[in-house]
Amino acid sequence: MSTRPSNQNHPDEQHKPDERCGQDEPGERDEPFDLVGVGLGPFNLSLAALADGLPRLRTRFFEARPGFSWHPGLLLPGTRLQVPFLADPTSRWSFLSYLHAHDRLFRFYFHERFHLLRQEYDDYCRWVATGLAATRFGSRVDALRWRPDTGLFEVEVSAQADGHTLAARTTRTVLARNIVLGVGTEPSVPAAFTGLLGPEVFHSAEYRTRRAALAGAGHVTVVGSGQSGAEVFLDLLRAQPETGQTLHWITRTPAFAPMEYSKLGLEQFTPDYVRYFHGLDQPAKDALLPTQWQLYKGIDAETIAEIYDLLYERTVAGAAVDAALLPHVTIESGTRTAAGRIRLACRHVPQDRVFTVETDRVVLATGYAARRPTLLGPVADLLDLDDTGRYQVDAAYRLATVPRVSGRIYVQNAELHTHGVGTPDLGLGAWRAAVILDDLTDGTAYRVPPRSAFTTFGAPTDAPAPGPGPASGASRPTTGPAAGSTDPGAGPAAGPAVRPRRGDVPAPTGGGGQWTDGNGP
Incomplete structure (x- = not known):
């Protein structure tokens, strides 16, 4: 398990960070990008890792902090994630690949712990973050603007010359067809x-x-x-x-x-439940969420x-x-x-x-509270908010915008009110990233299994519609999607493992715990 053929490069050699990582050389910026990510916490890092396996997709991910850092104030000795690490064990960016790259597979399986140490998870994410060519640390996104004449977003990026100090900060504008926000939450x-x-x-x-x-x-x-x-x-x-x-x-x-950690209880952290919850009316969602506090x-x-x-x-x-x-x-x-x-x-x-x-x-x-990033100021009047001023987020994690905006703005960990308790859970991060990429590529990027839970969360599909009298007719469980669920167009359905349709074998950063992204403090 820890050995490798002599003619095969060590994973540390295969996955060396791109020497250009952290800055773009003139003529190599590949604009306009198909997708620009704002923030590089675990969720956008997962998306960047998945996108790395799609060579035709041009991406950049910007983070204000000089390097990846996952809740450093709570990385106490012995503390662990509360969810498993598995995402796609065949991925070059999987946690198993990280262990293999560091010659730690034997030690890990003798360790016999399915939930990672938080310090280990942080180190794993750093390994992924430095290995991806599309990540740019020390680069703060200050503003986002929509250009109807070009059909592109202008992303104003303030970059540190060396990625670490505030000296010689330069500002430039990056063009993007689509945006994904992973700006995270802030202490409440x-x-x-x-x-x-x-x-x-x-x-x-x-x-x-x-x-x-x-x-x-x-x-x-x-x-x-x-x-x-x-x-x-x-x-x-x-x-x-x-x-x-x-x-x-x-x-x-x-x-x-x-x-809540019973096996059937945990099925509320499956794609099946996310789709079911998203299909509910908003008043039903708002009433249900406070009752589920013990889940997360x-x-x-x-x-x-x-x-x-x-x-x-x-x-x-x-x-x-x-x-x-x-x-x-x-x-x-x-x-x-x-x-x-x-x-x-x-x-x-x-x-x-x-x-x-x-x-x-x-x-x-x-705890932590969602925040509305100031960088959205120039496009605030283009967002179609609900009656209480919240984002309206569709099943593919796109923000609702006014019709004249043809570009898409995706969100990660800003949709608790629309997608439910799994929103901050890193165990669903890989699936959500696949949904976004499938939507972005019109369903050609990833295939996900159609069913991930034994529980049928909604009414069986053959249940009679509500009427003035008692419902008649027998109902039986269904193996199809729950009633009221909403699939993201031609995107993936559900499942814990993401399988590629084309390109290399990509996968997100694995595993989680209820933590979030950030565009840097």
């Missing part, structure tokens, strides 16, 4: 804390870089009960014997609940178990546990005391009782 800060942000109050996205500053605090409060909150609390709990800190963990959810905002059961076991261990010989876990509590306000502490005004929701917590530091594990 509750209103109670917006005026308190600083060394004492910060988002968990910064936890790793600010962890040392917590050492002198006598009392630390973690707010939020998702996976990030649990990992931060666990990290503080492990260090508690040395730090002597008092810990509070506060969440508004009714419980410190596990993430819960905690890994292994993390919960380790927290509980540590707390249990601390009670040996009658010792007190210097930690408070407070679910179903909202924080209504936060103020700074004269002594420099943070006072939190809290309310226990079911009991409707108020109380205060005084703490020295607050870590906000309060």
Whole structure:
């Protein structure tokens, strides 16, 4: 498994980064590009890897940061993804290819863990990002304009000469037929804390870089009960014997609940469910999403178990546990005391009782929110938004635009309200990238299996339509697509594995966890 024929190049030699990666030489820009990507997090990186196998497709992907970096503030030792890594094991850019290129296949299968270490996933993505000729780091997209006279987008790119420093920044305009936005999300800060942000109050996205500053605090409060909150609390709990800190963990959810991880439950992260959800009326989607928080905002059961076991261990010989876990509590306000502490005004929701917590530091594990990138300003009046000002996104991940715009704007991880809980899940990233590329190439790029779930999410296709009286006639399960599902034209249907129709054997970056892209901070 780790050996290779003597006449075969080592994968490190096969996949050396393009020496031009990071800048375009005059006369080699290949414009107009068929697709320009804004942002290079895991989702647009997946798309770039898939597009790499389509030699007739001219692409560029721009990222403001000097290199790939995936949530560096939460790359804690031992933390893992919550979804498997598999996408296409035959791909030159698959995780298995990464292991092979680094002579680690034997070690990986002896390791016997299907969920990757986050630090390993980050390193894998860096390997892909530096190997793709179409990626451009240190290149920030500042504006996007539509030119009706040419039928092209103008992409204003501000590039750093060396990809790392702000010196000698140059601006140029790149022409593109189509755009894909992978600008990601930004840390969500509750209103109670917006005026308190600083060394004492910060988002968990910064936890790793600010962890040392917590050492002198006598009392630390973690707010939020998702996976990030649990990992931060666990990290503080492990260090508690040395730090002597008092810990509070506060969440508004009714419980410190596990993430849904049953086999049939996970089928809500399949292409079948995405198509079913997209076919629902928008009021039904808006009502359904809040009920599904445990699908993507819960905690890994292994993390919960380790927290509980540590707390249990601390009670040996009658010792007190210097930690408070407070679910179903909202924080209504936060103020700074004269002594420099943070006072939190809290309310226990079911009991409707108020109380205060005084703490020295607050870590906000309060999730991420979608953001509307400022670069869309020049085309804002060309977007056809819904009644609440949200993007309207079709089944092929295209933004609805006014009729005079013939170019397509695709989005990745901006469609939770239209495509459901799988939107931020990296396990679906490969499939979504294939859908986009198939739409872009009129269905000639990739073939995906027509069915990916055992569950039929909608009504069986032979169920009678609703009428004034009780429905009559028997219904039976169907093996076809769920009723109400919407396929992206001639694009792919569903399936976890993407198979090429032509060209090389491409595949996306594999595997995930609920994390997102970015056009750089």
